Amino acid sequence: MTETYSPEHKPEAAVSADPNKAAEKTVIPQAQHAAEKAQGEHDIKVKTEKVCVFYGDKQALFDVDLDIRERQVTALIGPSGCGKSTYLRCLNRMNDTIDIARVTGRIMLDGEDIYETGVDVVELRARVGMVFQKPNPFPKTIFENVAYGPRIHGLARNKRELDEIVVHSLQRAGLFEEVKDRMDEPGTGLSGGQQQRLCIARAIAVSPEVILMDEPCSALDPIATAKVEELIDELRENYTIVIVTHSMQQAARVSQRTAMFHLGYLVEEGPTDVMFTNPTDKRTQDYITGRFG
């Protein structure tokens, strides 16, 4: 199940909307692929196979097989400590920053195993961005916060291009109107909801293909939450989004697909409406109706 890409293969090509072209590129066998098409008309962006994660001797994830579809919002739900964050952090190898964490299994981004030796983590994280639970703007100006990613990746050739990227990202994150007159003020001076949207803008600025969000609204009030949810819905047009949430309503509102985790196992996965109306697994049913967790 491996395929070598020609050097000129660009990530943009893989995200191309053309289904035929994408079909050539993906590694899914034709039959299976057709089935998937029929289900949701969306290609698989990230495919995880038998992913296990260990923290030291303790196993936190057990053989997780999950497909993340392109330009869809996938919600990860499950009781606290079931491994949602752990799974999410596998997708851009943020687990590398934890000394004791060890990942086995295969995680394919556009058909390439991201845990293969020789994969450039820096490039991977530019393609798979992350928004954290607590807004964590850098103690720099609003402008510098958004310009940070483009700067390190050399995405802008001059100041004008950089300005453009920053403004565009802030617009996409729905924050530009609120901050356009105070770009030189520290990002830490914004409200919590604004900070979180700033972090989303910061992630968008490096034009990632996938955006991972770990409980992005848990530190926000309902109004700010609504704004961020609206934003997530808009971002779906261009990005593949994986979001961890403890709010069933939020999962129902923003996601197209839902994956339920329990005690380190993936319990079940499917279209959100099916999951919420007609879950096959008893545990999912109990969790969604609030009987445990």
Next chain:
Amino acid sequence: MLSSFFIALIGVAMIAFVAGSRRAVALAGPQISTLHSRPSYHGGYALILAAGPALILLILWLLLGGRILDMMVAARFDEVLSGLSMPQREAFMRDARQLAEGSIYGTPTPQTEAAAEVYRSLAATAEIILGIVLTMLAGAGFLLAWRTISLRKRTRQFVERTIMVVLIACSVVAILTTIGIVLSLIFESLRFFQKVPLFDFLFGLHWSPQSAFVGAGAEARTNPDVFGAVPLFAGTLLITAIAMLVAAPVGLMSAIYLSDYASKQFRAVAKPVLEVLAGIPTVVYGFFAALTVAPFIRRSGESIGLSVSSESALAAGVVMGIMIIPFVSSLSDDVINAVPQSLRDGSAGLGATKAETIRRVVMPAALPGIVSALLLAVSRAVGETMIVVMAAGLGANLTANPLEAVTTVTVQIVTLLVGDQEFDSAKTLAAFALGLVLFCVTLTLNVVALRVVQKYRERYD
């Protein structure tokens, strides 16, 4: 004898504690919960009442008793003492005291022996009186406690308040000491500035207090031209600058390594080792500087044709830098660790490498704290003496050449005060003026550093 009073007092205190808590328990009967305060507080109450006043009296006697005895003896021997000069009087009293305590001393005159006799008998009487008063105080206190302990007695509040008073007393001692030192610095400096104008002192370029006195006999006067402190401050500045050139980069980088790169195990070993470096006495650094570093610098300088004096600012500065490395690194390590992990994650999540994260996110965020760490390090370097005495020499050269001998403020203070000196000559008073200026400099540095740290703290809260 006083020490046996102390031991007895400790015994009384313990007895009072046990008795007090027993009494409370006995009063409460089977229902301990009817006591307002727990038995141990009642014990503490009895302890404080019984031992507290006695202890205070004992301490007062310790501080003042000797002087009171002296005064009484002096009053008896007024006619002998009135014919003596001030130092002679002091010698007379000292001899009498020592004789009374039984220590050997030269040849006693009949007068001192008589004085010693009086001294001895007075001391014996005083001790007996003290013993009686102490016993009475302790007894009365204990009795009062015994009488007043009751179910509803709020002994907890009493004990808490006493503890607070003791704590306040201790901090007042520390504060008063500081104020006393500063005041004495100021007053002695004022006396100095009466002899040498402030302007000549602060801006004069020539420092050689050894030749401070010109003329003889009635003509004798102080020459204010030799008290120019500029060479000393220049020397201090030069050595401090060299020290910081060594300590700042090395300390900072090792802090970065320790906080962001090193494994837990390595950190667990390396941090204490670095801190041991801070525990080495400065005099050890001093002979390391004088015997190893200075000759090495001299030899290597000469091999490339430079003239290096055997005592050089460079040697002292480098070793002083090594001395304050742990200071810089452990302070900056704390500051760098205080930068939230979430910022590092945020940066890593955008694809920044570790070095980029540190350079662009961690360092700017930690900068105020690091600056204040460096300022504190500077104030340590400015105040350091031993290394400079041993490795940089005593000559007050006004130079910016690190290969020459220079001297610093602290070193000059030491040389001014070493040996027998009159305490009111301009030469000794100069030490106080130097100390005052040095104190102002380090105080300013510390205040600025603390301010910066406070500002920095607010940013993440």
